[in-house]
Amino acid sequence: MAGAGNLKSRFEASALPLMHHVYTAALYLSHDRAEAEDLLQETYLRAYRFFHRFREGTNLKAWLLTILYNVLRNRHRHRVAEQRRIDFAAVSEAYERIAASMDAGGRDDVFFRQLVDGEIERALESLPHEFRAVVLLVDVHELSYAEAATALGCPIGTVRSRLSRARRLLQVALHEYARQRGIVDG
Amino acid sequence: MDCDTYHELIVADLDDTLSPSERETVRAHLEDCTICRNARALEAEFLAHLRRVPRLVETPTAVQERLRVALRREAMAAPPSARPRILAIAAAFCVLAALAAGLWSSPGVDYIGSVTDDYRLAAASRLPLDVTTGDPNALARYFHTSRRFTFPPPVSDLRAFGYRLVGGAIRERRGVVFAVIVYERDGEIVVCHRFHDVEGRTRLDIALRRYERAGDVGTWITRRAGVVSCLTGRLPPEELERLVGMIA
Numbered sequence: 123m124a125g126a127g128n129l130k131s132r133f134e135a136s137a138l139p140l141m142h143h144v145y146t147a148a149l150y151l152s153h154d155r156a157e158a159e160d161l162l163q164e165t166y167l168r169a170y171r172f173f174h175r176f177r178e179g180t181n182l183k184a185w186l187l188t189i190l191y192n193v194l195r196n197r198h199r200h201r202v203a204e205q206r207r208i209d210f211a212a213v214s215e216a217y218e219r220i221a222a223s224m225d226a227g228g229r230d231d232v233f234f235r236q237l238v239d240g241e242i243e244r245a246l247e248s249l250p251h252e253f254r255a256v257v258l259l260v261d262v263h264e265l266s267y268a269e270a271a272t273a274l275g276c277p278i279g280t281v282r283s284r285l286s287r288a289r290r291l292l293q294v295a296l297h298e299y300a301r302q303r304g305i306v307d308g
Numbered sequence: 309m310d311c312d313t314y315h316e317l318i319v320a321d322l323d324d325t326l327s328p329s330e331r332e333t334v335r336a337h338l339e340d341c342t343i344c345r346n347a348r349a350l351e352a353e354f355l356a357h358l359r360r361v362p363r364l365v366e367t368p369t370a371v372q373e374r375l376r377v378a379l380r381r382e383a384m385a386a387p388p389s390a391r392p393r394i395l396a397i398a399a400a401f402c403v404l405a406a407l408a409a410g411l412w413s414s415p416g417v418d419y420i421g422s423v424t425d426d427y428r429l430a431a432a433s434r435l436p437l438d439v440t441t442g443d444p445n446a447l448a449r450y451f452h453t454s455r456r457f458t459f460p461p462p463v464s465d466l467r468a469f470g471y472r473l474v475g476g477a478i479r480e481r482r483g484v485v486f487a488v489i490v491y492e493r494d495g496e497i498v499v500c501h502r503f504h505d506v507e508g509r510t511r512l513d514i515a516l517r518r519y520e521r522a523g524d525v526g527t528w529i530t531r532r533a534g535v536v537s538c539l540t541g542r543l544p545p546e547e548l549e550r551l552v553g554m555i556a
Binding site: 130134138141142143145146149159162163166167170171214217218220221222242257260261262264266267282283285286289290292293 | 319374
């Protein structure tokens with residue numbers, strides 16, 4: 123049983139320090155503190171049970187986040203898919219106008235520098251689920267595209283296109299906050 | 309390729325995930341396209357900003373503690389690396405025992421899965437209980453008045469041994485109604501199942517008992533007065549034996 127004890131110690135030493143990452147992801151994905159706590163516990167119990175399958179030398183955080191995403195998907199598979207239509211043509215237009223201001227005003231004039239961090243978090247929370255998840259995995263938790271694709275159960279090309287759209291959506295949303303606060307002109 | 313597709317490549321380039329040939333394609337396009345050049349400048353600024361926020365949210369201390377307790381219980385139920393080996397040994401015992409008893413196809417084997425599953429759930433604090441009570445008589449009354457049983461499921465009082473009764477539930481699997489009783493002592497969980505469907509299967513019981521003694525959660529199965537009791541817990545064998553004597 124020495125091997126089992128060893129594995130348990132390794133799990134505690136390597137997986138528990140990543141708890142805040144899993145909790146943060148659970149919180150952003152679920153929008154609900156109680157559910158996030160539940161998701162965290164279920165993810166860690168599953169991870170513990172299957173820790174012997176974890177391949178040493180690979181990204182443990184990515185592995186835990188993959189389990190989290192699977193737990194979430196299993197829980198919500200009976201839920202009606204999020205029905206939010208986004209007019210990406212309009213988003214692209216708005217984004218191009220914002221990008222053009224880089225040309226006119228230069229880098230010192232970038233509007234999001236004047237926003238507080240909470241506004242970026244709020245914009246992130248407002249994203250549809252599939253875009254929020256990919257930003258969270260790649261930008262917040264710094265997973266590679268391949269790791270994010272594994273976690274989300276989609277091809278790498280989908281990760282790439284969702285990230286591109288998500289970042290444009292975020293900047294358009296933030297520009298709108300900036301406009302409302304009078305930081306930029308309408 | 310349109311500028312939307314180039315935007316995907318620009319974002320991927322800033323994330324350093326493009327192949328050399330893709331990078332070259334993007335570079336060539338940027339020389340000719342003001343929109344994408346602006347977009348790249350904006351994305352580079354935004355990425356640096358985005359990676360600062362949102363920050364990690366710290367897990368509340370109470371949640372951390374609850375998780376550690378759940379993991380400790382899970383560890384007591386079965387350490388992770390031991391699982392495949394234990395399952396292999398248990399499966400081998402099961403096959404040998406069943407073959408020796410000539411009961412390979414007996415439906416009675418099914419309840420082993422049920423009781424060990426319930427033990428694992430209880431050990432992880434995830435077994436739903438119908439009744440939460442520390443009073444064995446109150447739980448017995450709940451079972452008796454439910455009218456779900458064709459026999460009165462007994463609830464042994466183990467408080468003299470330092471156990472606390474947590475509660476109980478009525479469950480049904482494959483047409484068999486179980487009374488489930490959960491005890492706890494210093495984080496150690498003991499789950500007792502009682503049901504009434506096995507007739508004339510003494511040999512099967514002996515085979516299962518041998519199998520489960522080598523199993524991963526120390527399940528014991530006994531039969532007395534027509535009631536089959538399964539006791540599951542990660543306790544020293546001598547203590548399990550004593551409890552079996554108490555509850556059988």
